[in-house]
Amino acid sequence: MTDPVRPAGDQAPGRTREAITRRAFAKRVAGLAGLGAAASYLAFAPEDWPLSMADATGLRSQPSVELKRLGDYRVPKPDGAFDLGVGRDVDTALRLRKALDAIGGLAHYVQPGEIVLVKPNVAFDRSPILGATSNPEIVEALVRALLVDARAAEVRVADNPIESPADCFAKSGIAAAVERAGGRVYLPDSNAFHELYTPGAVLIEQWSCFYRPLRSVDKVIGVAPVKDHNLCGASMGLKNWYGLLGGRRNQFHQDIHEIVSDLSLMMRPTLSIVDGGHILTRNGPTGGDPSDVREGQAVAVGVDPVAVDAWCYENLLERGRDYPRYLFMAEDKGSGRVDPAGRVKEIA
Amino acid sequence: MSRDRQARSSRMRRVFRLANMRLLSQIFFFALFLLACWASWTTRLGGYPVSRFLELDPLVLLATALSTGYVYRALGWGLLVFAVTLIFGRVFCNWICPYGSLHHFVGWLFSILPRKERWEANRYRKLFTLKYGLLAALLLMACFGVLQIGLLDPICLMYRSVILAVAPSSDRLFASMGIDGAALDFLRFAPGSASRVFIASFGVGAILLGFLALNLYIPRFFCRVLCPLGALLGTSSRFALFRIHRNLQRCTDCNLCLSHCEGAADPQGVLRLSECFACMNCLDDCPEDALSFRILGQDYEEVRAGTDVGRRRLVFSGILGAVAVPLLRTQGVNTDENYSPLLIRPPGSVEESDFLGKCIKCDQCVGVCPTNVLQGATFAEGGLEALWTPVMNFHLGHCQLKCTLCSEVCPTGAIRRITVEEKLGVGAFEEQGPVRLGTAFYDLGRCLPHAMEIPCVVCEEVCPTSPKAIQTHDEEIMDAFGQIVVLRKPFIVPDLCIGCGLCEKECPVTDRRAVYVTPVGESRSTGRRLLLSNRVTSE
Numbered sequence: 001m002t003d004p005v006r007p008a009g010d011q012a013p014g015r016t017r018e019a020i021t022r023r024a025f026a027k028r029v030a031g032l033a034g035l036g037a038a039a040s041y042l043a044f045a046p047e048d049w050p051l052s053m054a055d056a057t058g059l060r061s062q063p064s065v066e067l068k069r070l071g072d073y074r075v076p077k078p079d080g081a082f083d084l085g086v087g088r089d090v091d092t093a094l095r096l097r098k099a100l101d102a103i104g105g106l107a108h109y110v111q112p113g114e115i116v117l118v119k120p121n122v123a124f125d126r127s128p129i130l131g132a133t134s135n136p137e138i139v140e141a142l143v144r145a146l147l148v149d150a151r152a153a154e155v156r157v158a159d160n161p162i163e164s165p166a167d168c169f170a171k172s173g174i175a176a177a178v179e180r181a182g183g184r185v186y187l188p189d190s191n192a193f194h195e196l197y198t199p200g201a202v203l204i205e206q207w208s209c210f211y212r213p214l215r216s217v218d219k220v221i222g223v224a225p226v227k228d229h230n231l232c233g234a235s236m237g238l239k240n241w242y243g244l245l246g247g248r249r250n251q252f253h254q255d256i257h258e259i260v261s262d263l264s265l266m267m268r269p270t271l272s273i274v275d276g277g278h279i280l281t282r283n284g285p286t287g288g289d290p291s292d293v294r295e296g297q298a299v300a301v302g303v304d305p306v307a308v309d310a311w312c313y314e315n316l317l318e319r320g321r322d323y324p325r326y327l328f329m330a331e332d333k334g335s336g337r338v339d340p341a342g343r344v345k346e347i348a
Numbered sequence: 349m350s351r352d353r354q355a356r357s358s359r360m361r362r363v364f365r366l367a368n369m370r371l372l373s374q375i376f377f378f379a380l381f382l383l384a385c386w387a388s389w390t391t392r393l394g395g396y397p398v399s400r401f402l403e404l405d406p407l408v409l410l411a412t413a414l415s416t417g418y419v420y421r422a423l424g425w426g427l428l429v430f431a432v433t434l435i436f437g438r439v440f441c442n443w444i445c446p447y448g449s450l451h452h453f454v455g456w457l458f459s460i461l462p463r464k465e466r467w468e469a470n471r472y473r474k475l476f477t478l479k480y481g482l483l484a485a486l487l488l489m490a491c492f493g494v495l496q497i498g499l500l501d502p503i504c505l506m507y508r509s510v511i512l513a514v515a516p517s518s519d520r521l522f523a524s525m526g527i528d529g530a531a532l533d534f535l536r537f538a539p540g541s542a543s544r545v546f547i548a549s550f551g552v553g554a555i556l557l558g559f560l561a562l563n564l565y566i567p568r569f570f571c572r573v574l575c576p577l578g579a580l581l582g583t584s585s586r587f588a589l590f591r592i593h594r595n596l597q598r599c600t601d602c603n604l605c606l607s608h609c610e611g612a613a614d615p616q617g618v619l620r621l622s623e624c625f626a627c628m629n630c631l632d633d634c635p636e637d638a639l640s641f642r643i644l645g646q647d648y649e650e651v652r653a654g655t656d657v658g659r660r661r662l663v664f665s666g667i668l669g670a671v672a673v674p675l676l677r678t679q680g681v682n683t684d685e686n687y688s689p690l691l692i693r694p695p696g697s698v699e700e701s702d703f704l705g706k707c708i709k710c711d712q713c714v715g716v717c718p719t720n721v722l723q724g725a726t727f728a729e730g731g732l733e734a735l736w737t738p739v740m741n742f743h744l745g746h747c748q749l750k751c752t753l754c755s756e757v758c759p760t761g762a763i764r765r766i767t768v769e770e771k772l773g774v775g776a777f778e779e780q781g782p783v784r785l786g787t788a789f790y791d792l793g794r795c796l797p798h799a800m801e802i803p804c805v806v807c808e809e810v811c812p813t814s815p816k817a818i819q820t821h822d823e824e825i826m827d828a829f830g831q832i833v834v835l836r837k838p839f840i841v842p843d844l845c846i847g848c849g850l851c852e853k854e855c856p857v858t859d860r861r862a863v864y865v866t867p868v869g870e871s872r873s874t875g876r877r878l879l880l881s882n883r884v885t886s887e
Contacts, residue, residue: 124812125748162810162854163748164718166391166540171750187540191523230809230820231836250806251856254796288749288814 067197068211072268073220077303078104082345084302084311089348092277092299093141098347099273099301100145109270112151114218118142118183119269121224121240122159122168124286131280131293134223136173138275138299142223143181155183158213159243186213193246200333201262203255208246209266219270222305226276226296226316228284232256233324234317235285236309237272238264260326264305264335272305276316306336307343314340366628366641370442374449381446385510389538390718390753397422399712401446401503402759406430407577408504408708411497412760414490415705420761430584437588438581441571442610442625447502448571452610452627455563467606469567472614472623476572480657483579485669492673493701494733498709500576505556508736511715512546512724513553519543537715545744546714548724548736568610571625579655582622586653589643592619592630594650598638605630605639615639619651681730684875689866690729692740692847694722695747695783696755696766699873706762709736713754713763721745721849722754738763740785742849742865743858747785749812749848786847787869787878788817788840794862797835801827805836807851807863817844818851818863842869843884 045052047060055061077083085102089095100106110116120134128136139157146152157178161168165187169175178185186192194211198204214220224240231253232239241263242249252259276296280287287293296316302308310323327338337343384398400422402408409426413419429440441448461469486497498504515537522532523543533539546552562569571578592615605615608629613620615630631639680686682700694713697703714722721744724736738754740747752771755763766783769775773782788807796804811818820836827833847865855861869878 125750162850163746164390164541164751166389167718167748167751170391188542189523189536189540190543231803231805248856248858250854253804253806253809253856254802256803283814283816285809286812286814286816288812292814 073270083343086346092137102345110150115154116219117217125163131278132287133172135277136177140177140181143183156213158186160188160210198266221271223273227280241267257326261329264330272308274312275299304336307340311340373443399759405503411490437585439626442627447506455567470609477657479579481665483576484665488669493705504710507710509556544720586621595638598636676733679731694754696764706760707737712757716753719745742852746850746853747848784871786865786867
C-alpha cells in the first residue's frame with residue numbers, strides 16, 4: 001500500500017519517510033467514512049428504525065423484568081364429592097388412599113401424561129421423626145400413586161429449604177423416598193429462580209420464586225406436615241408454599257398472616273395434603289426433640305386448602321376452633337372457606 | 349525382515365519412552381486431583397479419601413510432626429513419597445504433583461522463546477536456592493508450634509486455589525449460562541446450591557494467576573524458586589538410586605538437552621541431583637543418545653549432589669524463621685486476652701494455639717461445607733498467622749446441626765474428627781454437652797421488635813436447639829400510629845446457645861445483623877468461657 005521513498009534534499013540521508021499513494025489514501029478515507037456513517041446511524045437513527053441503538057429519552061434503557069405468572073391448577077371436584085377427605089390408618093400409604101378416595105380418587109384430579117409438581121416441606125436438616133419436615137413415607141406413597149395409578153408422565157419434587165438443600169433432602173429422607181418411587185428432585189441453585197407476578201397479593205405482588213420446577217407443570221400438589229409455629233400459631237398446607245419463595249423472604253415475618261394469606265393467592269393447588277403422621281406439637285417450626293412429636297395416624301386431603309388447614313388445626317394439632325388469623329385473611333382473599341363443618345368425609 | 353522388526357521395535361521405543369510415561373502419569377494424577385475436589389461436595393461424598401494428596405505430602409508430615417509431636421491419622425503416607433524419592437529422585441515434582449503439572453502445562457503452552465533464549469531460561473540460577481532458605485525458616489517456625497508451610501506448600505496451594513477460586517468461579521460461569529435443569533450438574537463443584545461466595549477468592553485467585561504468569565519469566569518459577577516441598581525432596585533426592593547419566597564420550601556439548609529441562613538441573617554439565625525433576629525431556633532432546641536414566645549413573649564426583657545454599661545462608665534463614673515466631677504471636681490473635689470476635693472456628697476445632705500449630709490452610713473443610721458458612725480467612729479475621737485458615741461467616745451460611753464433614757476431611761486434626769453425637773452432646777456425650785462455636789448476642793438498637801415496634805422473631809423461629817436458645821418476652825404496646833401491637837421481644841438463653849449462627853444468617857437486618865455470634869463461650873477453650881456454670885447441663 002505504501003512504499004518508503006527517500007525525498008531529495010533530506011538533511012539526514014539515512015531517514016526515510018512514509019509516502020502514501022493516491023489510491024491508498026482514497027481507500028482509507030472511504031473506509032473511515034463508512035465506519036463513521038455506520039456508527040452515526042447506530043447512535044442517532046430514530047428509535048424505531050432497524051438496528052438503531054438510540055435512546056434519546058432514556059426510557060428505552062430502563063430495566064425491565066419479565067414476570068411469570070402461575071396458572072390455576074385447581075380441578076373441580078366430582079359431583080357429590082366432599083371438599084375434604086380424611087383417612088385414618090396406621091399405614092401411611094393406606095390412609096392416603098382412603099383420604100383420596102373420599103374426595104373422588106386421585107385419577108379424577110390428575111390425567112394420564114401430565115406433569116405433576118409435589119411440594120413437600122423440607123425446610124430443615126432434620127430426621128423425619130422430629131416432625132419438622134414432610135413425612136417421606138407419604139411423599140413416596142403419593143409419588144408412586146401419581147405415577148402408577150394416575151399415570152402421570154413426570155413427578156417433580158421441589159422445595160427451597162432454609163438449610164443446605166442437598167443435605168435437607170437427604171437427611172429428611174425425602175430424596176431417597178422420591179428416588180424409590182420414581183420421581184425427580186429439583187434442588188434450588190442460583191439459576192432456578194424467576195420473578196413472579198401475583199395479582200391481588202399485598203406483599204408478593206412481584207417476588208422471586210423457585211420457578212424452574214414449575215415450568216410447564218399441569219398439576220401441583222402440596223404435602224405438608226402439621227407443625228406448631230411460634231409466630232403464626234401453626235404451619236400446615238398454606239404456610240408450606242413459603243418454600244417456593246426466593247429472595248430475602250425472612251422479611252415477611254413482620255407480617256406473617258398477610259404473607260401466608262398471600263401465598264394462598266400465589267398458588268392455587270390441585271390438592272392440598274396435610275399429613276398428621278408426625279405432629280410437631282411445640283417448639284416449632286424447627287422442633288428437634290422427639291418428645292415434641294405426637295403420632296396422629298391421619299391425613300387430610302382437600303380441594304380447599306383453607307378448610308384443610310382449619311380441620312387439621314382443630315383435629316390434629318387439637319387447638320380448638322380458634323383458628324390462626326391467616327386462614328380468615330385467606331378466606332377474605334377468596335382462596336377458600338375456613339369452616340370445615342359438613343364438608344369432610346372421614347374414612348377410617 | 350530383520351530391518352522390519354528393527355523399525356517396529358524402534359517405533360515401540362519411541363512410543364513407550366520415559367517422557368511419554370511421565371506425561372501419562374501427570375494426566376492421571378491431575379485428573380485424580382480434580383476428581384478428589386469434585387467428589388468433595390456433600391451429595392458426592394461417600395467415604396472416599398478426598399484429602400489423600402495432602403496426606404501423601406511429606407512436608408505436611410514433617411512439619412506437623414515437628415509442630416505437634418504426632419503423626420495424625422493418615423499423614424504417615426508421606427513416607428511413601430520419601431521412599432519414592434530415595435529411589436527415583438524428585439519424580440514427585442514432575443510425575444505426580446498437580447500444581448507442578450499445572451505449571452508445566454502453562455509453561456509448555458506459552459513457551460514462545462526461540463531455542464537459544466530457552467537455553468538461557470533453563471540454566472540454573474543462584475536464585476533457586478531461595479526455596480531451601482524458605483524451607484529452613486518454615487520448619488524452624490514449625491518447631492515452635494507456628495505452622496506456616498501451608499502458605500507455599502504446593503498441594504495446599506493447589507487445593508486452596510481450586511476450592512476458593514477455581515470451583516466457585518466455574519460454578520458461577522455455568523450458572524450464568526442459564527441452562528435449566530440438571531444437565532450441567534455433573535460439571536459443577538457444588539450442584540443444587542446457590543452460587544457460593546468466598547471472601548478470600550480474589551486474593552487466592554490472583555496469587556494463582558500470578559504464579560502461573562511467572563512461568564513466562566522463568567519456566568517453572570514456583571517449582572524452581574519457591575516450592576518448600578521441592579526443597580525438602582531435593583535434600584533427599586541426592587541419595588536417589590536412579591539418576592540421569594551423561595555419557596561423556598558421546599556428548600558433544602551441544603546444549604540441546606537444555607531446551608526442555610524442567611528443573612534447570614544443568615544436564616549439559618555437572619548434573620544437580622537436588623534440582624532434577626526427572627522429567628526425562630533431556631533424554632529425548634539429546635541427538636547423540638548420550639543421556640540415560642539409570643541406576644547409579646555417574647559417580648558422585650561427576651554430579652553435584654548437595655544443594656547450593658551454604659551453611660551461613662541456611663543459618664540466616666533459620667534465624668529469620670525463629671524471629672518470625674514471636675513477631676507473629678505478638679499480634680495476639682491466638683491469645684485469650686485479645687482474640688478477634690470474627691475468628692469463629694468450625695466444630696471440632698482444637699484450642700486456638702493448638703489449631704494454628706495444626707492447620708495447613710488447605711481449605712478442604714471450606715470446600716466440603718454444604719452451607720458456605722466456612723471461609724478461608726482474610727487478614728481481617730486473624731492477621732497473617734491465621735490467613736486462609738477456616739473461619740465461619742454467618743452472613744453467608746450457618747453450621748448445620750447434623751453435619752461434621754469439615755472434621756472428617758481435615759488431614760491434620762486442626763479440626764478433630766467428631767461424630768454427630770459428640771457435636772450435639774447426646775448419648776455418651778450428654779455430660780459434656782454440645783460443641784459450642786460461640787454465643788449469639790442482640791444488637792438491641794437494630795432489632796425490629798426491640799427498637800422499632802415491628803414484629804419479627806425470625807431468629808426464634810429458626811433457632812434449631814431444643815428447647816430453643818432464643819425465646820421471647822411478649823409485650824402488648826400501642827405503636828407510633830396508635831395501633832395495638834403484640835411484640836415478641838427475643839432474648840438469648842446462653843446455656844442453650846451453641847453458636848450455630850442460623851439466627852444471624854436469617855436476620856432480616858441484612859447489612860449489620862441485629863443478632864450475631866461471637867466466639868466467646870466456645871467449648872474448645874476454657875479461657876473463653878462465658879458462663880460460670882451451665883444451668884441446663886449441670887442440673
